[in-house]
Each structure stands twice: as structure tokens, then as C-alpha cells.
Amino acid sequence: xxxxxxxxxxxxxxxxxxxxxxxxxxxxxxxxxxxxxxxxxxxxxxxxxxxxxxxxxxxxxxxxxxxxxxxxxxxxxxxxxxxxxxxxxxxxxxxxxxxxxxxxxxxxxxxxxxxxxxxxxxxxxxxxxxxxxxxxxxxxxxxxxxxxxxxxxxxxxxxxxxxxxxxxxxxxxxxxxxxxxxxxxxxxxxxxxxxxxxxxxxxxxxxxxxxxxxxxxxxxxxxxxxxxxxxxxxxxxxxxxxxxxxxxxxxxxxxxxxxxxxxxxxxxxxxxxxxxxxx
Amino acid sequence: xxxxxxxxxxxxxxxxxxxxxxxxxxxxxxxxxxxxxxxxxxxxxxxxxxxxxxxxxxxxxxxxxxxxxxxxxxxxxxxxxxxxxxxxxxxxxxxxxxxxxxxxxxxxxxxxxxxxxxxxxxxxxxxxxxxxxxxxxxxxxxxxxxxxxxxxxxxxxxxxxxxxxxxxxxxxxxxxxxxxxxxxxxxxxxxxxxxxxxxxxxxxxxxxxxxxxxxxxxxxxxxxxxxxxxxxxxxxxxxxxxxxxxxxxxxxxxxxxxxxxxxxxxxxxxxxxxxxxxxxxxxxxxxxxxxxxxxxxxxxxxxxxxxxxxxxxxxxxxxxxxxxxxxxxxxxxxxxxxxxxxxxxxxxxxxxxxxxxxxxxxxxxxxxxxxxxxxxxxxxxxxxxxxxxxxxxxxxxxxxxxxxxxxxxxxxxxxxxxxxxxxxxxxxxxxxxxxxxxxxxxxxxxxxxxxxxxxxxxxxxxxxxxxxxxxxxxxxxxxxxxxxxxxxxxxxxxxxxxxxxxxxxxxxx
Numbered sequence: 001x002x003x004x005x006x007x008x009x010x011x012x013x014x015x016x017x018x019x020x021x022x023x024x025x026x027x028x029x030x031x032x033x034x035x036x037x038x039x040x041x042x043x044x045x046x047x048x049x050x051x052x053x054x055x056x057x058x059x060x061x062x063x064x065x066x067x068x069x070x071x072x073x074x075x076x077x078x079x080x081x082x083x084x085x086x087x088x089x090x091x092x093x094x095x096x097x098x099x100x101x102x103x104x105x106x107x108x109x110x111x112x113x114x115x116x117x118x119x120x121x122x123x124x125x126x127x128x129x130x131x132x133x134x135x136x137x138x139x140x141x142x143x144x145x146x147x148x149x150x151x152x153x154x155x156x157x158x159x160x161x162x163x164x165x166x167x168x169x170x171x172x173x174x175x176x177x178x179x180x181x182x183x184x185x186x187x188x189x190x191x192x193x194x195x196x197x198x199x200x201x202x203x204x205x206x207x208x209x210x211x212x213x214x215x216x217x218x219x220x221x222x223x224x225x226x227x228x229x230x231x232x233x234x235x236x237x238x239x240x241x242x243x244x245x246x247x248x249x250x251x252x253x254x255x256x257x258x259x260x261x262x263x264x265x266x267x268x269x270x271x272x273x274x275x276x277x278x279x
Numbered sequence: 280x281x282x283x284x285x286x287x288x289x290x291x292x293x294x295x296x297x298x299x300x301x302x303x304x305x306x307x308x309x310x311x312x313x314x315x316x317x318x319x320x321x322x323x324x325x326x327x328x329x330x331x332x333x334x335x336x337x338x339x340x341x342x343x344x345x346x347x348x349x350x351x352x353x354x355x356x357x358x359x360x361x362x363x364x365x366x367x368x369x370x371x372x373x374x375x376x377x378x379x380x381x382x383x384x385x386x387x388x389x390x391x392x393x394x395x396x397x398x399x400x401x402x403x404x405x406x407x408x409x410x411x412x413x414x415x416x417x418x419x420x421x422x423x424x425x426x427x428x429x430x431x432x433x434x435x436x437x438x439x440x441x442x443x444x445x446x447x448x449x450x451x452x453x454x455x456x457x458x459x460x461x462x463x464x465x466x467x468x469x470x471x472x473x474x475x476x477x478x479x480x481x482x483x484x485x486x487x488x489x490x491x492x493x494x495x496x497x498x499x500x501x502x503x504x505x506x507x508x509x510x511x512x513x514x515x516x517x518x519x520x521x522x523x524x525x526x527x528x529x530x531x532x533x534x535x536x537x538x539x540x541x542x543x544x545x546x547x548x549x550x551x552x553x554x555x556x557x558x559x560x561x562x563x564x565x566x567x568x569x570x571x572x573x574x575x576x577x578x579x580x581x582x583x584x585x586x587x588x589x590x591x592x593x594x595x596x597x598x599x600x601x602x603x604x605x606x607x608x609x610x611x612x613x614x615x616x617x618x619x620x621x622x623x624x625x626x627x628x629x630x631x632x633x634x635x636x637x638x639x640x641x642x643x644x645x646x647x648x649x650x651x652x653x654x655x656x657x658x659x660x661x662x663x664x665x666x667x668x669x670x671x672x673x674x675x676x677x678x679x680x681x682x683x684x685x686x687x688x689x690x691x692x693x694x695x696x697x698x699x700x701x702x703x704x705x706x707x708x709x710x711x712x713x714x715x716x717x718x719x720x721x722x723x724x725x726x727x728x729x730x731x732x733x734x735x736x737x738x739x740x741x742x743x744x745x746x747x748x749x750x751x752x753x754x755x756x757x758x759x760x761x762x763x764x765x766x767x768x769x770x771x772x773x774x775x776x777x778x779x780x781x782x783x784x785x786x787x788x
Contacts, residue, residue: 003475006468010478010490120465120476124458127708127728189783193776200769209729211415211740211757213765214406215435216358218350225347228339235332235339239280269353 007115014059015077018052019111021045026104032097039097046104050084053111057081066125069138072263076114078142079262080107086146094183099153133205140198145258147191148230152255154184155248162244181244184251185237192230199227218268222261229254283333286325287341287369293317294365301361310361311411318368322376330376338370359434371403387782394775401768408761415757417742418448420711422750425449429756446717446735453752455744456708460701462669462685464497466490467696474696482671482699493695494676503615503667503684510571510663513539513655523659527570529561529650536650538563547646548582548607555637563650566607571663575635580608586621595621605644611635615668615685671699709741711752726754 009016025045032038057077060068068074087103090096158180202223203213214220233250236242294317301313321329328334345363349355357363378396383389415432425447431440463479466488480488487496511526517537524530529549530537538546546563552572553559562570566582583597586606595608610619613635622642623630632641668685675681681690683699690697708727715722715734724732731738736758743753 003468003470003477006477006490010466118478120479122461122463122479122481122702124705124707127706130708131729186783186787190780193780196776197773200773203769204766207759207762207765208731211731211738211742211755212409212759213762216349216355221346221350225343228343232336232339232343235335238332239336265350268350 004113004115007118008112011115011118012056014052014056015111018049018056019108021049021052022104022108022111025049026101026108029097029101029104032100042097042100042104043091046084046100047088049104049107050081050088053077053081053084064122067135067138069134069142070125070129071117071119071123072266073114073117073119075138075142075262076110076117078138079145080110082142082146083107083110083149086143086150090150090187096150096154096183099150099157102153103150128209131205131209133201133208137198137201137205140194140201144191144194144198145262147187147194148255148258149191151184151187151191151251154180154187155251158184158248159245159252181247184248188230188233188251188254192227192234195223195227195230199223219261219265222257222265226254226257226261229257280333280337282328283331283337286321286328286334287337290317290321290369291341291362291366294362297365298361310364313361314365314368317365318372321369322372326376326379329373330380334373335377338366338373342366342370371400374400374403387778387785391775391779391782394771394778396775398768398770398772398775401771402765403768405761405763405765405768408764409759413757413759413761414737415755416442416444416737418754418756420448420450420713420752420754422450422453425714425716432755446715448754449714449716450711450750450752451714451723452712453744453749454710454712455706455746455749456710458702458705458707460704462500462671463700463702464488464671464673464683465698465700466493467689467698468493469694469696479702482669490695492693495673495697498672498674498680500669500671502669504612505664505666507662507664508569508571508576509660511541512659512661514657514659515539515653515655517653524655527562527564527568528572529563537653538650539653539655540565540568544652545646546648546650546652547644548579549643549645549648550577550609551632551641551643553632553639553641564607573638574613574663575638576612576663576665577640578610578612580610580619582607583621586623602644602646607642607644609633609640609642611640612665612667615666673697709744709752711741711754713739713754 008019022045025042025048028038028042028045032042057068060074069078083103084107087096087099091100161180202220206215206220207213229250233247233254236250237247297313297317301310345357345366349357374396378393378400381389381393381396383393415434416429417432417437418426418429420426426449427444427447428441429444430437431442432438462482464482465479466477467474468477477490480486482497482500484497484500488494513524513526515522515524515537517532522530522532524537524539527538527540540546540563543563543565548564548566550562550564550572551559552562554573560572562572564570564577564579566579568579570577570579583595583604583606584600584602585598586595586604587598588595595606605624606621607624608619608621610617611633612618618633618635620633622633622640624642624644632639670685671683673681673683675692679692681692681697683690683697685699685701687699711726713724713726713732715724717735722734726732726739726741728741731740733739737756738758740755740757741752742755745751
């Protein structure tokens, strides 16, 4: 814990202040449940934190001249950026302020624990990553993860508040998305579309780098499993009796599979000598 | 849901049963025909069931579970078994039957759905063409040895089967490129008994580094020593032939040994250099001499005929002039560092040679050698540049300063340790410069990772290299006739997803 703390602080003030700002924003989002005016304050901190993370990523990119998605640590920071961007885009248009606290705390948490993976040495772009497909591949996938995360969050909300009316009361009134099931579906449809783009770009890239669009590599396999799970979710929506609670459970399972694909694959026995894993 | 599940299980059971005789026969044709037949039969019997959402969901879950299971094995071959491929066929016929079920309408919705599903069908078609017709070869290339033979690859494995190709391929050069290795300050902190790395920082004079409990700034950075030394190379005539001799280096010809060294008449002191590849050289030396040997600057400091180390005073001295225990003191400057040592001629338990990297330097005192000292006709000077490693000075918050040397010992302060070192070596790229010869035509090109080269319908990939052997390169050649079909299918799917975005936006707003 102490080691994580030191590595976290060692990333510099922009980095640790962004985590702190997310944390403060998160507190205000929860205070806002009780008192409406706090929303603006919470939004202010969230946007500030997002700006700091953006600055951190851009500065690193400019300094090293390499896209900062090369290592587990860098990708975690970029994940936070995506969670924040998707939330900010949807907060106003879809009125999902009630999720702000959860997103903020999670972002602060991810930034803090990313210290476990922090890069002690300077990691350079490996030969296989030196491709024009690298950036779109990562951008599509992480945008997808951002949407799928919100879909997952809404599914969890649905399990706790399945009644549509609940959110129509008191200070949560005026929000368009009271139907968590429907919102979750839309977020997943977007997220899934981005996954599909990522998969397409990945196949084209794999052909250029390794000679075949598909090699049954563990990361590829788990990306396919993720894709299948969300395909299941999308197809079952047309089947009577598979919306609501069951759909929410598939969405939650889907996000767990996303986490396995993203982080767990490195620990699989088949990942030894695999093509994809982070260092 | 139940019905879809039962059909999928039934199909799986049939394909598993069939896979035994098929793997026993081992014929690719039968493998393909059986896949085709099984798919066709199920397609006609269960067409309606296969087109349902329930069935689609069932096959997704089934495939997910099997693939997930396969990743828990270190190496899985299930992707090439009959039963696994028959499940992929089941996925395909389900996709076909659902495309056939769509009722054509002129709506965005219909277009997006037909493009997404149709695109995936085209992709599947491309993969089928590849599975039937793709060819993968693996060339083991050694520099300067043209070959027209390659190993056949099955999927990702290289088989023992060798084939001849109608062209020759030659490795002209192979290069591994590395990134720069900038100097970094590594900060460690003690947790319990162990020091763990916290972070590394690039060295910039004036930069401040702050951590809870530690704060310091980089005061200065300079290269310790930079100088050039002239290495003498003499032209000597032995039996009316001319030779080039390095100063001090013993040269053997026709069973006789020669050396040229200024200011010496009778060779007494010798250095023996042994390299990693077991080659060795003998040098004649004398106290006060500076010699360039390989990339080392060797300084011969002092000779002690009867060496004794006075422990009380901490100095070396000689008991008399009789060479009872001859020792020479040398200092060697190599890759920015100085190594000093007393070298003993008498081999006892005390003495050991000076080891630098994987070279060793040893000393011998032989006043009765038969080496002939000759005078060179002329002397060339060769300039050799020596560069010292950088040194930095850091100043801590309290005002204390510390000097850190590259690769030197860590500097401990409170619970922290500072280490000055280079970023580890990282590979930037692998490049094979190759030459193709076909029917008298010659093509030369560079093959790199992510930059395959197209020749005679094959794409050539930089696929392997051997860090121990710089003359080797592994090149994979792939001919996938379904490649473009897959690209077209992926593009159609891409367009379908975009149209679906547009449709959803309209529907939701």
C-alpha cells in the first residue's frame, strides 16, 4: 500500500491532483443527492480532473513522441480518460448526473492503484506496435470500454432500482433516463459498435504484423468472447422475458469479461509468449 | 430457448462422435467434406430454429465457453479439431439462415442489419477460402547463403516438411535496432528490509524531484573524462616482407616472435589478454607505459620486484630489488570506467587476473624470453577516442550533496537509495535486407516488422531472429487468397455498424 502510494505520488503533481480532484468531485456528486446546487460544483471538479488527465496524457505523448498506451499503467490512465469523456458527453444529453459520483470515485481509485503497474523505466514502443493501426485499434477499444462501463453501471442500478418510478421523485426528477434497462441497452449498443470497430482494425493490423488476421491468441480469444457475450445480450433483447433483470445480469457478466480481457489475460497459462500481453 | 439449446447440444454430440473416425483417417478432404455435409444436413432440417435469436445466443455462449476453456491451457490445439470447426460451421449456418429470414424493406434498419450480417458472412467466406487454400512457408535464412527451400507451416506451427520454391531468397544483412538509453536517476525506498523502485527520472540540470520524505535537485552533470590517445602502428621488415605491428603486441611468424616497443631492449614484463571468444594476445610492457589494447587504455603504473603490502600503513612496497615476488600495478580505462589492480606473476592463492566484462588480463615476469625487439621502418599513428561515463551531483533539501556515477554504487539517504544508470536496452526494430532472384530478375528489399514485402503472390514477414546469431533471420511467407475477401467483408460490416448508428440516432431522438 505504501509502495503504491509512493509510486502514485512519484507520477507528479498533475497526476495525483487529478485523482484528488476526481475524489472531491465524487463527494460533491453524492452531496448533490441531498442538495441540488452542488451539482455545478461537482461538475466543475469533474471537468477540472478530466482536463488534468488530458494534460498528463498529452504532455507524455509530446515528451516521448510515442502514444502513451504502451503499458498497463499508461492504458489505465487512458481508460480513466475514456470513462470521463463518455460520462461528460452523456451527462448533459442523457441526464445521468446520478452516476457522476460512482464514475468519479472509480476514476480516482484507478489512478491511485495504477501505481502498482507504474513504469519504473522508460518503456519504448515495441516493433510490433509501430503501426498506423495501433492508435485507432486502442482508441476504438477504449471508447467501447467507456460505453460498456456505463452500461454496466446502469445495469447495476437496475438491479437495485428496477422500478421506473423511483427516480421520478424529488430532486432526481427531470431526468430523461429513469429506465436503467433502456439506458444500459443504448450504452452497450454504442460500446459494442466500438468493440466491433476495434476488432476490425485489429484483424487488419494482425494481417500486416503477424501474417494472419486471426491467430487464436489468448487476447484475441477473450476479445472474441467479450464480443460474443455482448452479441448474446443484444440478440436476447428481442426474446420475450430477457429484458430487465436477466439482461442486467448479462451486462454485468459482459463487463467482467471485459476486465478479464483487459487485465486478466496476462495471467493465463496460454499468455506465455503470446502476441498481445502488456509488459 | 430450450429447443435452441437442445439442437446445439445434439449437433455438438454428433460432431464430437464424428471427430474420432475423421481424425483417425487424417485426410483433409474428408475433414472438409464431413464439415460441409454436417452443416448442410442441419441447415435443411433445422433452418427455422437456426435463424432464431435464441439459437444465435446459444451458439455465442457455447463458443465463448469452449474458447474460454481453451485459454486456460498453455497450448491449445482445439481450434484445429473437427468438432471445434464444426461448431464454427454451426455459427455460420445460423448466420446464413438468419440472413435468409430478413424480409427486404427499404429502411435504414434493414440496410444496417443486412450489411452487418452479410459482411460477417463475407468475412467467414474469406476465412474458409484461407483455410482451404492458404500457404504458409518459413525460411530460415543465414547471411550470404541463398536458398530456394522453405519449411511448410501449419497454422502457427513450423513443420518438418521442406519444399522448393521457384525463386531464391538470400539474406544480405540483418539488423536489430535499439532505442537510445538515456541516463536516469532511479529512486528506491526501503519497505521492511527490501528496497523497492519508486520511479526513474531523466537527468536535467536544475530539475527538482520531490517525494514525501525526500527532495533533491540535480546540480550538475559532466562527462568524467574525454581524451584521445595515439596508438602506434609500426611497419617492419622481416625477411624482406612488410608487416604492420601494433606497439607492444607480440607477433609470431615462421616460428619466431617479434615486438617493437620504444625504449625497450630486453622484454621482461608481459601482459596476457584473453577474450570471450578464447582468442588471446601477448603484450610486452614496461612501467610507465600507456598502451591501447582493443578498446581499453592500459596504463602500467609501477613494478614491485618483491611485492609486499604493508597493512599498517596501507601501502604497497618492495622488499629489495630481487624479483622474488614480481608484481605490476595496472589501471585499465574501459567503457568509461577505471579498473586498477596489482597483478602477480607468481601464481598463488592471492593472485587473480583482472577481469573486465568477459576479458581477463594477466601478468607474467620472464626476463629470459626469446622475443626479438625490432626497429620499425616507419610508424603510423591511429587516434583512439576514450569517453568517460557521466557523473551527476545532486543536492538534497538539507544542503548535503552527493556524486553519482553511472553504474556506480547506490547512494543511501534516510530510507531512500538513489541510483544513476541507463535505461535498459530496448529493441526498436528488426530488419532483414534480402535479395530475391527469379528467372534472372533480381529484387532487393528490406523486410521489417509491420512492413511485409509482396513477391510472387506471397507476403514476406520478419518473423524471427536469434539474439545469439546475428547472421540468422526467420522469414515467414504467407499466401492467403481470401485476404481481400476478408477486407471487403470487414468493410461491409463497418459500413453496416455506421448505418446502424445513424438509424439509432433517428430512432432515439
